Amino acid sequence: MEFMHSEEQLAFADAIDDIVTDLGGTQLARSWAAGDTAPGLALWAQFAELGLTGLRIAEADGGMGGSLADLAVVFERFGYHAVPGPYVESLALLPQLVSDADRAAIAGGAVATAAVAGTHPHLLDAHVAALQFSVTAGALATATAGEALESIASFRKLSRATAGADAADVDPDHVNRAIDEATLANAAMLIGAGERLLHEAVEYAKMREQFGKAIGEYQSLKHQLADVRIALSFARPLVWQAALALESGAATAGRDVSAAKVRAAAAAQLAARVSLQVHGAIGYTAEHDLSLWLTWVPALVGAWGTPAQHRARIADSILAPVGGAA
Amino acid sequence: MTMKLEYTAEQLAFAAEARSWLEANVPKDRLPSMDTEAGFAAHREWEQQLSDGRWSVVSWPAEFGGRDVGLVEWVLFEEEYYRAGAPTRVAQNGISLLAPIIFGHGTPEQQQRWLPGLTDGSIIWAQAWSEPGAGSDLAAIRSTATRDDSRGGWVLNGQKIWSSRAVWADRGFGLFRSDPAAQRHHGLTYYTFPLDAPGITVRAIEQLDGGTGFAEIFFDDVFVPDADVLGGIGDGWRVAMSTAGNERGLSLRAPGRFLAAADNLVALANTSAAAGADISAATRERVAEAWIDAEAYRLFTWHTVSRALVGEEVGSEGSINKVFWSELDRDLHETALELRGAEAEVKTGDHGSWVDDYLFSVAGPIYAGTNEIQRNIIAERILGLPRGDRRKN
Numbered sequence: 001m002e003f004m005h006s007e008e009q010l011a012f013a014d015a016i017d018d019i020v021t022d023l024g025g026t027q028l029a030r031s032w033a034a035g036d037t038a039p040g041l042a043l044w045a046q047f048a049e050l051g052l053t054g055l056r057i058a059e060a061d062g063g064m065g066g067s068l069a070d071l072a073v074v075f076e077r078f079g080y081h082a083v084p085g086p087y088v089e090s091l092a093l094l095p096q097l098v099s100d101a102d103r104a105a106i107a108g109g110a111v112a113t114a115a116v117a118g119t120h121p122h123l124l125d126a127h128v129a130a131l132q133f134s135v136t137a138g139a140l141a142t143a144t145a146g147e148a149l150e151s152i153a154s155f156r157k158l159s160r161a162t163a164g165a166d167a168a169d170v171d172p173d174h175v176n177r178a179i180d181e182a183t184l185a186n187a188a189m190l191i192g193a194g195e196r197l198l199h200e201a202v203e204y205a206k207m208r209e210q211f212g213k214a215i216g217e218y219q220s221l222k223h224q225l226a227d228v229r230i231a232l233s234f235a236r237p238l239v240w241q242a243a244l245a246l247e248s249g250a251a252t253a254g255r256d257v258s259a260a261k262v263r264a265a266a267a268a269q270l271a272a273r274v275s276l277q278v279h280g281a282i283g284y285t286a287e288h289d290l291s292l293w294l295t296w297v298p299a300l301v302g303a304w305g306t307p308a309q310h311r312a313r314i315a316d317s318i319l320a321p322v323g324g325a326a
Numbered sequence: 327m328t329m330k331l332e333y334t335a336e337q338l339a340f341a342a343e344a345r346s347w348l349e350a351n352v353p354k355d356r357l358p359s360m361d362t363e364a365g366f367a368a369h370r371e372w373e374q375q376l377s378d379g380r381w382s383v384v385s386w387p388a389e390f391g392g393r394d395v396g397l398v399e400w401v402l403f404e405e406e407y408y409r410a411g412a413p414t415r416v417a418q419n420g421i422s423l424l425a426p427i428i429f430g431h432g433t434p435e436q437q438q439r440w441l442p443g444l445t446d447g448s449i450i451w452a453q454a455w456s457e458p459g460a461g462s463d464l465a466a467i468r469s470t471a472t473r474d475d476s477r478g479g480w481v482l483n484g485q486k487i488w489s490s491r492a493v494w495a496d497r498g499f500g501l502f503r504s505d506p507a508a509q510r511h512h513g514l515t516y517y518t519f520p521l522d523a524p525g526i527t528v529r530a531i532e533q534l535d536g537g538t539g540f541a542e543i544f545f546d547d548v549f550v551p552d553a554d555v556l557g558g559i560g561d562g563w564r565v566a567m568s569t570a571g572n573e574r575g576l577s578l579r580a581p582g583r584f585l586a587a588a589d590n591l592v593a594l595a596n597t598s599a600a601a602g603a604d605i606s607a608a609t610r611e612r613v614a615e616a617w618i619d620a621e622a623y624r625l626f627t628w629h630t631v632s633r634a635l636v637g638e639e640v641g642s643e644g645s646i647n648k649v650f651w652s653e654l655d656r657d658l659h660e661t662a663l664e665l666r667g668a669e670a671e672v673k674t675g676d677h678g679s680w681v682d683d684y685l686f687s688v689a690g691p692i693y694a695g696t697n698e699i700q701r702n703i704i705a706e707r708i709l710g711l712p713r714g715d716r717r718k719n
Contacts, residue, residue: 001398002330003625004632009329069329202709217714219698222705229704230646237625238618244331259618308611315610318617320596322610 003240009073016077019046025081026289032084033154037128040084041111048109056095056181062107063095068181068243072188076236079192079300082292084155086113086124088304092185094133096178097140097170102131115143115161116179119305122149122158134163137175141167153296180246180257183304187239187257187264190300191232193293194264194271198228200290201275215278224274231267238263255317258310265301272297331628333398340395341402347379348410356678360416361537366450366494369416373447382445383421390437391445397631404580405624411586419491420444420451424499427516431557431565440518443496452492452521454500454543455566457485462699464501464566465511469545471502479551480504482517482525485544488693492541493530495521501562514562518554525549535685579651581624587655587683588620591662594680598665605665612661619654626650642707645700652690652697659684 005013020028023043032040047053055071057063066074071092078087090112095103098112106112112131115123126132126145134143145159202225205216215221242260245253272294276283283290301307333341357372358365376382377391385400386392395403415421425444428437443449460466469484482502492498497520505513521528525548530538557565595613599605626647630640662680663670673681691697705711 001333001628001632001635002328003628004329004636006328067329198709202711205711213714214712216705216711219702219714222709222711222714223698223701225709225711226649226701226704229709230649233643233646234619234622234626234650237629238622240329240629241331241621241625244329259621262615262618263622311611311614312607314614314617315607318592319610319613320599322599322605322607 003237005073009070012070013073013077015050016047016052016074017081019043019050020077020081020083026292029082029084029155029292032157037084041128043083044085044111045109053091053109054095054107055091057103057107061100062104068184068247069240071181071185072239072243075185075188076192076195076239079189079194080196082155082193082196082296084125086111086129088182088185088189089114089124093135093178093182094131096174096181097135098131098133105131115163116182119179119309120182120303121161123161125157126159126161127157132161134161134167135175135178136163136167138169138172139167140170140175141165151299153292153299155292156296156299176254177246179304180254183257183261184239184242184246186300186304187235187242187260190261190264190268190297191236191239193297193300194228194232194235194268197268197271197275197290197293197297198225198232200293201225201228201271201278205278221278224277228267228271228274231263231270235260235263235267252317255314258305258313258317261305261310262307262314265307268297269301331625333402337398337402340399341406344381344384344403344406345410347381348406348412351375351379352410352412356411356676357413359537359682360414360491361493361533361539363494366416369413370447370450372413373415373417373450377446382417382447383425386425386441386445390441397634401580401582401627401631404582405585406582408582408586409589416491417444417447417450419453420449423453424451424518427499427556427565427568430568431516435553436556449497450491450495451518452489452495452498452541452543454486454489454492454498456488458487461488462696465514465563467501467503467514469500469502470506471504471515471517471550473504474549477549477551479549480515480517480555482519482545482548482550485542487531487542488540489543490540492521492528492543493538497521498543499556501566504559504562508560511563513560514566515559516556516562516565517550518556519548519550523548523550534689535682579647581620581627584620584623584651584654584658587658588617591616591658591665594662594665603665603667609661609664612664616654616658616661619650619658623647623651623654642703645695645703646708648694649691649697649700649704652694655687655690659687 024039028040028043051064052074054063055066055074059065090106094112094114095106110130111128113123113126113129114133114135115121117136123132123143123145132143132145134141142164143161146162147160149158151158205221206214208215238260242256245256275290276294279290282288357368360366360369373382380391380393383392384395384403388394421444428440455464457467457469459468469486471480471482474481486500497518499518501514502517503513504515525546527544529542531540531542533539591613595605630643634640663684666680706713
């Protein structure tokens with residue numbers, strides 16, 4: 001029974017923290033939002049050097065051969081730091097779907113992005129992506145970026161996608177599995193975002209004084225922050241379990257991924273609401289870093305299947321079909 | 327890099343042995359409520375039966391009737407226990423709240439005298455902590471213990487309330503103020519006493535659910551010999567806190583009960599649908615939410631077990647557990663009533679109906695330390711927020 005981070009995973013998480021912090025921390029997302037992608041791409045290059053861009057690519061194919069539990073650890077750190085860029089697409093979704101040559105390119109640090117019919121219809125950060133794809137239930141095609149769309153999150157650059165005529169058939173089960181991996185990465189990122197929102201709120205509550213005492217002494221704030229701690233603590237093991245189930249090809253893996261997404265989204269949303277409430281007006285300003293997560297969380301909640309879609313998927317898995325035996 | 331949620335072959339064999347014993351021994355009909363005289367007796371018999379099979383205290387040392395198994399096996403056993411629909415444990419208070427104290431603070435003589443009776447249901451214990459003026463704020467306890475050197479013991483006076491199982495139980499345990507000059511949680515001592523001792527009056531309190539699960543206990547010059555004091559004189563607070571952490575934490579609430587409840591809820595939804603009920607997508611989603619919560623609780627428990635196994639301190643996190651299980655239990659039973667529709671209010675008289683379980687579930691956020699107290703603990707001990715202006719000692 002080792003249902004916890006391993007020493008190696010903790011060390012890896014620390015390494016990611018150090019790299020992001022060294023390269024500017026939240027400044028990476030701010031520059032990205034302002035149109036200067038150089039710092040963010042420098043981070044990508046460092047991650048490539050570390051081997052991270054080949055995390056889910058077999059060692060024989062030039063990758064790291066990491067597990068999905070490793071992926072969950074990595075994406076939680078991405079969420080904690082609000083790193084900009086199409087990491088979910090490049091590291092989780094596409095390695096399983098693309099050609100050997102493209103997979104090798106991704107492992108080597110090429111930025112890739114994809115539009116997925118239904119739950120992720122727009123291309124994220126196409127302006128920096130050397131490889132762009134359109135994914136449907138049973139096919140993969142190259143894609144070109146069209147009209148730019150503004151995201152609620154300033155450092156998510158979206159554009160409409162047009163699929164090329166080169167669609168190749170892919171086993172729909174294979175596509176679904178890749179989408180589940182992306183959803184898992186997204187859920188882990190939500191946990192990380194929620195942890196950061198909680199951390200910022202707790203630090204602020206200890207320091208900010210009103211009516212002559214730290215606002216963290218007020219029970220009403222304590223209880224809200226405690227609820228965030230509870231929500232995140234119970235969401236994270238669902239993400240780990242989904243990683244293990246998907247890795248082992250368990251029949252319940254899809255349902256487990258959905259459970260992870262539902263709870264990670266709810267916990268991050270709660271963290272965002274409470275963190276803003278604790279910060280007050282300063283948290284509502286664009287100049288405060290909190291705004292990065294406050295706007296990113298709703299984008300992540302909507303991506304890769306809404307909580308309602310995932311709850312329905314679970315309901316369909318555990319309950320008899322609607323309109324079934326009468 | 328590894329992360330595993332797997333059991334060893336020995337652990338799985340242990341779970342299988344428990345399952346087959348439970349299949350053969352769990353009463354086919356649910357026992358009557360333990361809050362009736364007949365039900366209490368029936369539950370006491372079940373404790374004896376469990377003990378005969380050596381399943382009543384699996385994590386205890388073999389010399390006291392246990393199987394000396396670890397945390398993983400204990401959680402697996404609890405899962406099997408609830409999945410089998412086995413009776414609620416009438417000895418639960420004694421086993422989970424008192425026994426750790428007897429192991430940790432009791433003399434060898436006390437261990438020999440009390441532990442065997444805990445394992446086989448021959449001595450059922452009632453906890454007696456709360457007082458009319460001291461519910462969540464246990465340090466406000468006023469009931470007194472006065473030294474009586476001539477008899478070699480103490481004389482108890484005062485009143486306890488919300489004492490679970492006290493109506494039919496054999497013995498009680500709780501805190502009394504042995505040094506009235508000391509402040510708050512200083513000067514408290516931990517005593518045990520027979521509930522039929524001269525000077526004790528037990529008055530049943532009818533509960534929201536119609537049962538008499540708890541009672542008031544009045545103490546009028548009740549003599550307790552020194553041999554029945556647990557831990558040192560004036561050391562009662564520290565002794566009691568080691569129990570409170572236990573009640574809020576792992577030991578009382580293994581995931582088995584909630585996994586079984588979630589299974590039953592899913593079955594209820596499917597039965598209702600099969601009977602022609604038109605179940606909305608929103609209700610189906612609520613069932614899914616309940617299922618997720620039970621699963622989340624199971625997984626968080628395994629995470630906690632994993633940390634405990636490598637020696638990490640997981641004390642205050644019991645408060646995270648407590649808030650979560652109590653609210654998931656209540657939400658799950660609200661969903662069950664929603665599924666039952668207009669039938670939900672009908673009391674069928676069957677012990678263990680959805681109505682009964684719902685009424686039990688709504689007490690969760692109140693007992694074992696209210697959820698407000700738990701949230702303060704989480705905020706202060708886990709998040710590190712300042713303690714604020716509550717009374718200081």
